[in-house]
Amino acid sequence: MQLILDRLTKQYGSKIALDRIDAVFQPGIYGLLGANGAGKTTMMRLICDILKPTSGEVILDGRNIRDLGEKYREVLGYLPQDFGYYPNFTATKFLLYMASLKGLNARYAKEKAASLLEVVGLQNERNKKIKTFSGGMKQRLGIAQALLNDPQILILDEPTAGLDPKERVRFRNLISSFAENKIVILSTHIVTDVEYIADEILVLKNGSLIKKGTENSIISEIAGCVWECRVTKQEAARLENTFTVCNSKNEDGMIIVRMVSNCKPCDTAIAVAPCLEDLYLYYFHGEGQ
Ligand SMILES: Nc1ncnc2c1ncn2[C@@H]1O[C@H](COP(=O)(O)OP(=O)(O)OP(=O)(O)O)[C@@H](O)[C@H]1O
Ligand SMILES: [Mg+2]
Structure with missing residues (x-):
């Protein structure tokens, strides 16, 4: 069929x-x-x-x-x-x-x-x-x-x-x-x-x-476009305003931020393995759910 x-x-x-x-x-x-x-x-x-x-x-x-x-x-x-x-x-x-x-x-x-x-x-x-x-x-x-x-x-x-x-x-x-x-x-x-x-x-x-x-x-296809970094609250707020953030979680007063971006978003960011949700956000950020 x-x-x-x-x-x-x-x-x-x-x-x-x-x-x-x-x-x-x-x-x-x-x-x-x-x-x-x-x-x-x-x-x-x-x-x-x-x-x-x-x-x-x-x-x-x-x-x-x-x-x-x-x-x-x-x-x-x-x-x-x-x-x-x-x-x-x-x-x-x-x-x-x-x-x-x-x-x-x-x-x-x-x-x-x-x-x-x-x-x-x-x-x-x-x-x-x-x-x-x-x-x-x-x-x-x-x-x-x-x-x-x-x-x-x-x-x-x-x-x-x-x-x-x-x-x-x-x-x-x-x-x-x-x-x-x-x-x-x-x-x-x-x-x-x-x-x-x-x-x-x-x-x-x-x-x-x-x-x-x-x-x-x-x-x-979005390998190399998903990043994580461990930053201060202020830096996390800046990243959230600039990049498409997939997730942020608190860890001992610092914030682990996961985001999608074509270029390295900050010095300490490391590229991580993408998942389907990252892909969705990569293509649909700002377009409803
Ligand atoms: N009968 C219609 N007359 C005019 N425009 C329509 C009609 N049905 C859908 N559209 C338009 O066509 C586009 C696609 O709509 P559709 O309902 O297929 O989207 P969708 O992906 O199912 O959305 P949702 O996730 O909200 O269900 C939208 O821009 C919608 O406004
Ligand atoms: Mg529909």
């Missing part, structure tokens, strides 16, 4: 939200990173055939998804960023309703809904109304509905928004266990969500794909 984005472009009026994106997806987990407004949702809606590209195409195994139509939807699972829930539905009723919209057989749907509720840890809440759910519980229900048709391609737009740390771990395990032989693309602002599970990372900035590769390969 191969999903290709070929010069995929989306313009809203004069605003170019996505600019000639080329990418190839094969079975694996892909993390889509980008600041607010980078174009993540636009890209996902184009991949899900909900939006029509201004130019370019999405191709599955040699065929434009627009020509595949219903056949494509059968292999696709999607969790939208702004998912609408029906507050008075119970979790089970909601899943059965979504299953009927997807055209799934009623008996299959019943079994599948029950097993997915277990998978996402909502089996005890299955008969409770969605309006009583926390944000994380709703998000897990959203993930469950995306899995109803056993999709080969799973698109998750900010699936970890609103999850607490324990739920994040559970989510990562859930995706990893599901992902075998499937294409999973998930967007997030939270670097650690993709750090652990993504085989490849895509970085979107202002509608352009500025990086695509394994974590190690894209991180290595």
Whole structure:
């Protein structure tokens, strides 16, 4: 299975939200990173055939998804960023309703809904109304509905928004266990969500794909640009005003400052091994989260 984005472009009026994106997806987990407004949702809606590209195409195994139509939807699972829930539905009723919209057989749907509720840890809440759910519980229900048709391609737009740390771990395990032989693309602002599970990372900035590769390969590009030094409080304040500081921590009255910079920020700074969060800050400092 191969999903290709070929010069995929989306313009809203004069605003170019996505600019000639080329990418190839094969079975694996892909993390889509980008600041607010980078174009993540636009890209996902184009991949899900909900939006029509201004130019370019999405191709599955040699065929434009627009020509595949219903056949494509059968292999696709999607969790939208702004998912609408029906507050008075119970979790089970909601899943059965979504299953009927997807055209799934009623008996299959019943079994599948029950097993997915277990998978996402909502089996005890299955008969409770969605309006009583926390944000994380709703998000897990959203993930469950995306899995109803056993999709080969799973698109998750900010699936970890609103999850607490324990739920994040559970989510990562859930995706990893599901992902075998499937294409999973998930967007997030939270670097650690993709750090652990993504085989490849895509970085979107202002509608352009500025990086695509394994974590190690894209991180290595900023080798020599991440620095640490141990300085006084005053010097730390000066560095914070001048450079993009990733972290500062207190140690015996002195401050250990970690920052990204193309040149050596101060005499005592030493270059350290970069991590994905440094890369994110390197590209998105000052652009929202
Ligand atoms: N329907 C629309 N009409 C006009 N402009 C839009 C529309 N949808 C999105 N945009 C613009 O396109 C750009 C990309 O938006 P998009 O929602 O894809 O970003 P995003 O990366 O998903 O952001 P976020 O992290 O906030 O969800 C933004 O500048 C946004 O304002
Ligand atoms: Mg979005």
